[in-house]
Structure formats: structure tokens, C-alpha cells
Amino acid sequence: MKIAIFLPNWIGDAVMATPALRAIRQQFTGSEIVTIQKPYVADVLEGLDFVDRKIAWETKQKLVPQVRFLNQLRRERFDVAVLFPNSFRSAWMSFLAGIPRRIGISRDSRHWLLTDPIPMKNRSEPHPAIDEYLRIATYLIERSQEEAKVPLPLSRSMSLSVTAAEQKRWQLFLDKQSPEFKSLPMICLNPGGAFGAAKHWPTAHFAELARRIAMELKRSVLVVCGPAEKAEALEIVKQAKHPMVASLAAEPPHLGLTKAAIRQAELLVTTDSGPRHFAAPFQVPVVTLFGPTHILWSETFYEHGKHLQLDLDCGPCQQRVCPLGHHRCMKDLGANQVFQAVVSLLNQSSTNAA
Structure with missing residues (x-):
């Protein structure tokens, strides 16, 4: 059998799909x-x-490249398409490619494009994406002609890897740092998020947190970043005013470098963005700062994770930009509250290690 698996378009969701892939x-x-x-x-x-x-599928390409991609799929002669994205586009493309069996969640008016529509859950009630991907994988396994080889229910344990080339990138970065920076345990900070400005924690808060971690906890601090967060990462380092606070902003953007950095970290502090999910596969404790998004949508049930979210009448609103203009869900989440969560999780980790 030849199986085509359409993966999610978001970095974090791709990591959350790894238990189903496995x-x-x-x-x-x-x-x-x-x-x-x-x-x-x-x-x-x-x-x-x-x-x-x-x-590779560049979904925003023009007509001619899309036709070439469709012809490529047709030549593959897949037997089954497994659709992790809930998009109409993925179902439409697998239909046009002539894939005889198409499995996915029945939503966004694509029911007629699926041969195996899986009932959609109530969208007004948050439910974890990781469980939705596992639900699709379970459906495929239970309805295959082969005897089940994996125990059900399926494990939520996520997987990632750091290749030799990615580790080399990380080592080249480390070689440029001071001996003291390299000698201390390292905590990573991950600002920003592709979802929208509403997920961002204030730069000044990140800078204060970085400074306190460096001064009071005697750790080195590394701000990881993608292309969109480079300016913010540089500003965090500038405002922190401490030699043990650095960033990846000067490095060529590469997700493999971010993976390697987080794998090396003692702990990660992050907004609710994709790299947040790099911590669990490497068993790195993680403090996640939630603002406009409901925790349950991206819950992974990671035992070494701590979620922080203020209880406000206006949230979680699920909006990319604060509709009320005050952005209290993130601005009022102070650096001291996050620092205490970091200390708590570090103490918990040291207790477990002992």
C-alpha cells in the first residue's frame, strides 16, 4: 500500500502530529x-x-506550479490519502489527484470530497489538536486489513530529532560565545508567534525575566527566534543588559538550530507558538505563556510543562489582535509571575532527578 499523509501547515501542529505519524x-x-x-x-x-x-507543496503558488504539483501526485498513484489539515484545499487536491481513499475530519464543506469522513467534534468546545491527529490515525489503523500492531489508544508522546548538520550549526554558534556563557546551565526564551500580535508577551517583560534568570539563578539565557522575531530578540538582549543574555538573531534562520538549542536547554520559556512544542520531545521543562488562545486547543499533556494564563472576562478570545486594544491578557502577566514559575519548575526537575 502507498500512503500519502498531508501534514499540518503550522510548526507546532506538525510536532503534535508526530505521535500519529509514528x-x-x-x-x-x-x-x-x-x-x-x-x-x-x-x-x-x-x-x-x-x-x-x-x-514539498507550496500552497500559495500560482496556477501553473499547482498543476505541475497535481500531476506529480497523480503519477505517484497513492492508495490512501490521510488528511491531517482540516482545509478544503488538501481534500480538493487529493480528490483531483485521483487518490481512491481519502480520510479526514468532515468539516469546512469538504464532506463530499472524502471517502472516509470522520465526524467533526463541536467546534465551540476546545479539544486538543494532538488528539484529533491521533483520532485520524486510529481510524486508519482500525479499518485496515492488517491486524493491529500498535496498542490502542495511541500514545501522545511527541518525537523530534536533531541531525548531525543541525548539531554542527549549534556547535558553531556555541564556539562564538564566552567560556562563562558555555559553562552555565542555559535557559531558552522564545518570543513572538506566527498567529498574531495578541500572542506576544511584551519585550520589556522578556528582558526583565532574562536579567533575573542571569543574575539570580546564575544561568545563561538564549533568546531563540525566527526571521520575524529577530528585532525583538535583539531588543530583549539590549534591555536585559547582562553579558549572560544572548540571542540567535545574528545567525542565519534555521529551525534545526532552534531545535538543537532547545534540546540543550535546562528549561524553555515561550509564548504559545510553534517552538514551544520542541521542548516535550526532548524532555525539556517548559513554561508556556497563554494570552488569547485557549490552552486546551494545543494541550499535549506534557508532565514537565507549566501553563500560565490570566483569568480575564474578555478571554481567551482566540483573536489575532486584541479586539479591545488593551492586550491585558499578556501585558498584565508580569515578569515576576513567570520568574516564580521558572523557579518552581526548576525545583521540580531537580527533585525528580534526585
Whole structure:
């Protein structure tokens, strides 16, 4: 059997889909499994051995490249399409490609494009994305002609890998840092988020947190960042005014470098954005700052994670920009509250290690 798996378009969701990917690989050991995804999603999952091949799909390309991509899918002659995204586009493309069996959640008016529509849950009630991906994988496994090889219910444990090339990038960065920076335990900070400005924690708060971690906890602090957060990362370092606070802003953007940095970290403090999910696969404790988004949508049930969210009448609103203009859900979440969460999680980790 030849299986096409359409992966989610968001970095964090791609990581949350790894338990489902792993289960499909374990069940269909003799099948060819090919993922279809945006190029940066492939970068996140580089190094994992859950699939045989990857096909890049630039969804925003013009008509001619899209027709070429469709013809490529037709030539592959897939038997099954597994659709992790809930988009109409992924169902439409798998339909046009002539894939005879198409499995996905029935929503966004795409029911007629699916041969195996899985009932949609109530969208007004938050439910974890990781469980939705596992629900699709479970459906495929339970309805396959092969005897189940993986125990049900499926594990929520997420997976990531750091390749030799990615580790080399990290080592080259470390080689440029001071001996003291390299000698101290390191805590990573991850600002920003592709969702929108409403997820951002104030730069001044991050800077105060970084300074307190460096001064009071005697740790080095590294601000990780993507291209959109470079200016913010530089500003955090500038405002922190401490030699043990650095950033990746001067490095060529690469998700593999961020993965390697977080794997090396003692702890991660992050907004509710994609790199937040890099911590759990590497068993790195993580403090996640939630503002406009409901915690349950991206809950992964990671035992070494701590969620912080203020209880406000206006939230969580799920809006990309604060509709009331005050952004209290993030601005009122103070650096001291986050610092105490960091200390608590560090103490918990040291107790568990003992």
C-alpha cells in the first residue's frame, strides 16, 4: 500500500502530529509512506524515520506550479490519502489527484470530497489538536486489513530529532560565545508567534525575566527566534543588559538550530507558538505563556510543562489582535509571575532527578 499523509501547515501542529505519524509507521511497516507538506514543516521533522519520502507543496503558488504539483501526485498513484489539515484545499487536491481513499475530519464543506469522513467534534468546545491527529490515525489503523500492531489508544508522546548538520550549526554558534556563557546551565526564551500580535508577551517583560534568570539563578539565557522575531530578540538582549543574555538573531534562520538549542536547554520559556512544542520531545521543562488562545486547543499533556494564563472576562478570545486594544491578557502577566514559575519548575526537575 502507498500512503500519502498531508501534514499540518503550522510548526507546532506538525510536532503534535508526530505521535500519529509514528503509529501509522508502526502499523504499516511494509507500506510506502510519503508526507506532503510545506518546506519549513519538512525542516522541523528532519531526522525522523517515520516516512519514506517527503514531497514539498507550496500552497500559495500560482496556477501553473499547482498543476505541475497535481500531476506529480497523480503519477505517484497513492492508495490512501490521510488528511491531517482540516482545509478544503488538501481534500480538493487529493480528490483531483485521483487518490481512491481519502480520510479526514468532515468539516469546512469538504464532506463530499472524502471517502472516509470522520465526524467533526463541536467546534465551540476546545479539544486538543494532538488528539484529533491521533483520532485520524486510529481510524486508519482500525479499518485496515492488517491486524493491529500498535496498542490502542495511541500514545501522545511527541518525537523530534536533531541531525548531525543541525548539531554542527549549534556547535558553531556555541564556539562564538564566552567560556562563562558555555559553562552555565542555559535557559531558552522564545518570543513572538506566527498567529498574531495578541500572542506576544511584551519585550520589556522578556528582558526583565532574562536579567533575573542571569543574575539570580546564575544561568545563561538564549533568546531563540525566527526571521520575524529577530528585532525583538535583539531588543530583549539590549534591555536585559547582562553579558549572560544572548540571542540567535545574528545567525542565519534555521529551525534545526532552534531545535538543537532547545534540546540543550535546562528549561524553555515561550509564548504559545510553534517552538514551544520542541521542548516535550526532548524532555525539556517548559513554561508556556497563554494570552488569547485557549490552552486546551494545543494541550499535549506534557508532565514537565507549566501553563500560565490570566483569568480575564474578555478571554481567551482566540483573536489575532486584541479586539479591545488593551492586550491585558499578556501585558498584565508580569515578569515576576513567570520568574516564580521558572523557579518552581526548576525545583521540580531537580527533585525528580534526585
